[in-house]
Amino acid sequence: MKLLREKIQDEGIVLSDGVLKVDSFLNHQIDPELMKEIGLEFARLFKKEGITKIVTIESSGISPAVMAGLELGVKVIFARKRKSLTLTDNLLVSSVYSFTKQEENTIAVSSQFLNKSDRVLIIDDFLANGEAAKGLIDIVKKSGASIQGIGIVIEKSFQKGASELKNSGYRVESLARIQSLRDGKVSFVEEFEEVKA
Amino acid sequence: MKLLREKIQDEGIVLSDGVLKVDSFLNHQIDPELMKEIGLEFARLFKKEGITKIVTIESSGISPAVMAGLELGVKVIFARKRKSLTLTDNLLVSSVYSFTKQEENTIAVSSQFLNKSDRVLIIDDFLANGEAAKGLIDIVKKSGASIQGIGIVIEKSFQKGASELKNSGYRVESLARIQSLRDGKVSFVEEFEEVKA
Numbered sequence: 476m477k478l479l480r481e482k483i484q485d486e487g488i489v490l491s492d493g494v495l496k497v498d499s500f501l502n503h504q505i506d507p508e509l510m511k512e513i514g515l516e517f518a519r520l521f522k523k524e525g526i527t528k529i530v531t532i533e534s535s536g537i538s539p540a541v542m543a544g545l546e547l548g549v550k551v552i553f554a555r556k557r558k559s560l561t562l563t564d565n566l567l568v569s570s571v572y573s574f575t576k577q578e579e580n581t582i583a584v585s586s587q588f589l590n591k592s593d594r595v596l597i598i599d600d601f602l603a604n605g606e607a608a609k610g611l612i613d614i615v616k617k618s619g620a621s622i623q624g625i626g627i628v629i630e631k632s633f634q635k636g637a638s639e640l641k642n643s644g645y646r647v648e649s650l651a652r653i654q655s656l657r658d659g660k661v662s663f664v665e666e667f668e669e670v671k672a
Numbered sequence: 673m674k675l676l677r678e679k680i681q682d683e684g685i686v687l688s689d690g691v692l693k694v695d696s697f698l699n700h701q702i703d704p705e706l707m708k709e710i711g712l713e714f715a716r717l718f719k720k721e722g723i724t725k726i727v728t729i730e731s732s733g734i735s736p737a738v739m740a741g742l743e744l745g746v747k748v749i750f751a752r753k754r755k756s757l758t759l760t761d762n763l764l765v766s767s768v769y770s771f772t773k774q775e776e777n778t779i780a781v782s783s784q785f786l787n788k789s790d791r792v793l794i795i796d797d798f799l800a801n802g803e804a805a806k807g808l809i810d811i812v813k814k815s816g817a818s819i820q821g822i823g824i825v826i827e828k829s830f831q832k833g834a835s836e837l838k839n840s841g842y843r844v845e846s847l848a849r850i851q852s853l854r855d856g857k858v859s860f861v862e863e864f865e866e867v868k869a
Contacts, residue, residue, distance in 0.1 A: 493847060498782060499785070500747075503749065503750065503781075503782055503785070504747050504748065504749045504785045505734070505737075505738055505741070505747065505748040505749070505750065506741035506747055507738045507739075507741035507746075507747070507748060508742065508745075510738060510742075511742055521811070522735045533730065533731035534731045534734060534737075534752075535737060536732035537702070537731060537734045538734060538735075538738045540702075541702055541707060541735045541738065541739075542704075542738075543705045544702070545704035545705065545707075545708055548705075549704075550697075550701050550702065550703055550704070551701065551704060552679040552700065552701045552702070553700065553702065553704040553731060555700070555731075584700075585695060585700055585701075588695075588696070588700070630726075
């Protein structure tokens, strides 16, 4: 998605070889117009999958997920992230390790909002090692619903998440795919590689 | 806002005289179509205020704020909520006490996204005792920006937040105003009282 790649080039801040900060339009300040375009693109990519529900995780997944949900005409569930779990009323839970924050979080979705007949699109802001996505997959599987695809705003293709998820048979659609953050520079996966992938 | 009041009557769960759960369309599962209507209504109410930025708080404020931002053509900043603060790089911070969770949280906004010339609309999902709103006001004030109004999805009018904020001179626009949650029943502030208020 060209608009998104341009936004990343213009406003993204490379903090290290592994960390890209996009606080000006996605992770802290949000650009609603860009989120709308992202939602339209996810809807275009997954419109044939008969999606009935979108599952994301708080907080940065919410905007792209809600815009996609608006376009696909389906509701969005955001998983809650918690250090420890106190409520246990019919929750589907999973455990997510954050490499960035070096901490383990429990994520939870109320079981009443997902059922066997649901065809789920998982949406998240970043895909790196795939921990959050795997946690969401785990939760959706526990509900008995099927996973029709995974939509990612920014994929760090040099980390293992995307290839692992694809090897597990999931359709992963990432709107921007980053090849490298070396030397403080954002390099995207080349177009011809995108076609091969 | 009639659509919202109906949704609250149909799907809201009264947990006690003080607590209303709206997990099916706002606080856990999100109804994107309703969020769009809410965004349109906030935009209609505040369109003459020359808003340049919307400030909200994660996670449930994000959807209504982004929809309002889309309609008003402005960016949205969501304050981060933290148990404790480790990062201190140019953050505007405030302290918010949650009566529901009985815990103190630090909320933070990066100072780079707000400046003196900004005309801010604060948006949040609930207004009860006004703790979150006061924390956001505190942060916006620290940036030097002006506060043009406060948009609330659901106001619990029987708690002190709304009247305190209005007494402090803020324009508060709440799309649904709840008079009481007694006997497991949601009663809204009557229309004629809304006009008087």
